[in-house]
Amino acid sequence: xxxxxxxxxxxxxxxxxxxxxxxxxxxxxxxxxxxxxxxxxxxxxxxxxxxxxxxxxxxxxxxxxxxxxxxxxxxxxxxxxxxxxxxxxxxxxxxxxxxxxxxxxxxxxxxxxxxxxxxxxxxxxxxxxxxxxxxxxxxxxxxxxxxxxxxxxxxxxxxxxxxxxxxxxxxxxxxxxxxxxxxxxxxxxxxxxxxxxxxxxxxxxxxxxxxxxxxxxxxxxxxxxxxxxxxxxxxxxxxxxxxxxxxxxxxxxxxxxxxxxxxxxxxxxxxxxxxxxxxxxxxxxxxxxxxxxxxxxxxxxxxxxxxxxxxxx
Amino acid sequence: xxxxxxxxxxxxxxxxxxxxxxxxxxxxxxxxxxxxxxxxxxxxxxxxxxxxxxxxxxxxxxxxxxxxxxxxxxxxxxxxxxxxxxxxxxxxxxxxxxxxxxxxxxxxxxxxxxxxxxxxxxxxxxxxxxxxxxxxxxxxxxxxxxxxxxxxxxxxxxxxxxxxxxxxxxxxxxxxxxxxxxxxxxxxxxxxxxxxxxxxxxxxxxxxxxxxxxxxxxxxxxxxxxxxxxxxxxxxxxxxxxxxxx
Ligand SMILES: Cc1cc2nc3c(=O)[nH]c(=O)nc-3n(C[C@H](O)[C@H](O)[C@H](O)COP(=O)(O)OP(=O)(O)OC[C@H]3O[C@@H](n4cnc5c(N)ncnc54)[C@H](O)[C@@H]3O)c2cc1C
Numbered sequence: 001x002x003x004x005x006x007x008x009x010x011x012x013x014x015x016x017x018x019x020x021x022x023x024x025x026x027x028x029x030x031x032x033x034x035x036x037x038x039x040x041x042x043x044x045x046x047x048x049x050x051x052x053x054x055x056x057x058x059x060x061x062x063x064x065x066x067x068x069x070x071x072x073x074x075x076x077x078x079x080x081x082x083x084x085x086x087x088x089x090x091x092x093x094x095x096x097x098x099x100x101x102x103x104x105x106x107x108x109x110x111x112x113x114x115x116x117x118x119x120x121x122x123x124x125x126x127x128x129x130x131x132x133x134x135x136x137x138x139x140x141x142x143x144x145x146x147x148x149x150x151x152x153x154x155x156x157x158x159x160x161x162x163x164x165x166x167x168x169x170x171x172x173x174x175x176x177x178x179x180x181x182x183x184x185x186x187x188x189x190x191x192x193x194x195x196x197x198x199x200x201x202x203x204x205x206x207x208x209x210x211x212x213x214x215x216x217x218x219x220x221x222x223x224x225x226x227x228x229x230x231x232x233x234x235x236x237x238x239x240x241x242x243x244x245x246x247x248x249x250x251x252x253x254x255x256x257x258x259x260x261x262x263x264x265x266x267x268x269x270x271x272x273x274x275x276x277x278x279x280x281x282x283x284x285x286x287x288x289x290x291x292x293x294x295x296x297x298x299x300x301x302x303x304x305x306x307x308x309x310x311x312x313x
Numbered sequence: 314x315x316x317x318x319x320x321x322x323x324x325x326x327x328x329x330x331x332x333x334x335x336x337x338x339x340x341x342x343x344x345x346x347x348x349x350x351x352x353x354x355x356x357x358x359x360x361x362x363x364x365x366x367x368x369x370x371x372x373x374x375x376x377x378x379x380x381x382x383x384x385x386x387x388x389x390x391x392x393x394x395x396x397x398x399x400x401x402x403x404x405x406x407x408x409x410x411x412x413x414x415x416x417x418x419x420x421x422x423x424x425x426x427x428x429x430x431x432x433x434x435x436x437x438x439x440x441x442x443x444x445x446x447x448x449x450x451x452x453x454x455x456x457x458x459x460x461x462x463x464x465x466x467x468x469x470x471x472x473x474x475x476x477x478x479x480x481x482x483x484x485x486x487x488x489x490x491x492x493x494x495x496x497x498x499x500x501x502x503x504x505x506x507x508x509x510x511x512x513x514x515x516x517x518x519x520x521x522x523x524x525x526x527x528x529x530x531x532x533x534x535x536x537x538x539x540x541x542x543x544x545x546x547x548x549x550x551x552x553x554x555x556x557x558x559x
Contacts, residue, residue: 066440066443066450066452067443067444067450089436091452091469091471092471094440094453098440098441098444099440099444106521107406107521107522108405108406108437108441110434110435110436110437120525127434128432128433129324129328129330129434130431130434131530132329132529132530133339133527134528134530135433135524136525136527137404137522137524137525138522138523138525139521139522140522141521175479175480176450176451176478176479176483178476178477179476179477181470181475182475183472184473195557219558237490238469238474240489243350244326244350244431247434251557252557262327266326272557273557274533275547275551277544286536287533287536288533289536290537291537291538291550292536293538294538295541296541299544303544303545304548306545307545307546307547307548311548311552312548312558
């Protein structure tokens, strides 16, 4: 059996959970079981059944603590005889994936971007060197934990019926205590965004980000920035992409006034389509881009924004 | 407070990545190695905590003798001593098992790692180590402080940030924004020469995975240029040709 960890965020399953389900339903298995902690609703559970999940094991709400999550999830997973567990490489997935691999005595692969290849034992492809390379890695233990990069796996529907089971297990008191949480309201998390509009030092100052945000809004995109921009405090650090920032893999990455330094490209080069807008025709970004526009961002962006208003739903 | 910083030695960020021996090995020829940038942050933070509260900072690396110049740099930045486990790193499980052994035999209060190493990008060590030790862990921290007898953290979560407290012992991983990395000064470099760097032989050899092939990303096709006066065409192309917008 294949298991997926179905992370709940604000009562819902994110797209990355559906990607995990799609990954699982394409592996040759006799069923997909989802495990979740916290409460959700029937509509959300039915959403999973559309992607081939036959059973969901729900665990009552507990405050997030990677150690306790691991303790209770590993018990529930062992009870279902799961051979392979799929989870998304989100921050939560990154906190519990490695721990679960120890608790389940499993091989672990993170940043995975392909379905397993069974011709060479059990191997997966993962990105390494911050997007500058790929590695094929064989997972040698009987049990496997696989963390997939968001936006790497196509959604594949495989409707089925789904049964719901509750798992009751005692957990000890959390050793870590969450004292406060701040979430940017209504913002698309960068790592999961399908479209990202990003800007660099070429924008000259934080006061000029209005047009970046306007374009992002029109495209339903998340916003990102280069390292110096977040270092100077023009934009929050959480928007910094690149080798020392966040690595992203959106379908569309629009880079405005970013030179395209190797450390920046490392974090964004796996994007499916890259658009570079830069006033310098020699900017290295044009070598990494699919579409380029040479010109002043302050003249180009208003044109693009106007066209988006006119032509997009 | 006894602090252990787990450090990996990685290729400099400007390295052109290539592979040799039929794409089975990373080509280290001409590559400059550095302290993993996230580990530089956890090292700096560990030194700050030790300076403020009293304590010692030990750096541990799993690596062969060629990592020693980089380990000396960590000593020059301000670590008190260093341990090198004389083994070639093979996967996260092997490295974490070897590090767990060090933690078990030395009674550390706080263990810090980087969010990930920039070569294999596993982001695994903090979690693996925590579970091997049965310790609590706080991942991807932008703040790590010891205040009023407790550890205080701020960490990145999907779409935001969170404050977390925990008592010792605990393990945490460093994210950018944690602090400004310290640069070694002359005095530090001189002192580093005589600071203890002990080498221990591995006594565990457990791995969970085997790397057997590498490749570089496929080179992009030539960029398609749009005239600056027709920049609005971009939307049309993305919508009707590439069908990425609707
Ligand atoms: C160890 C290390 C790690 C690093 N990690 C990262 C990382 O993770 N992410 C990252 O982004 N960087 C990283 N960097 C920094 C990186 O090397 C570059 O310095 C940085 O990406 C440059 O940012 P930028 O393109 O915004 O700024 P600049 O290099 O200043 O480029 C600005 C660009 O904007 C263009 N421009 C200027 N005005 C306009 C205009 N009006 N209209 C259009 N275009 C205009 C210019 O032609 C130029 O190409 C790292 C560096 C090091 C040493």
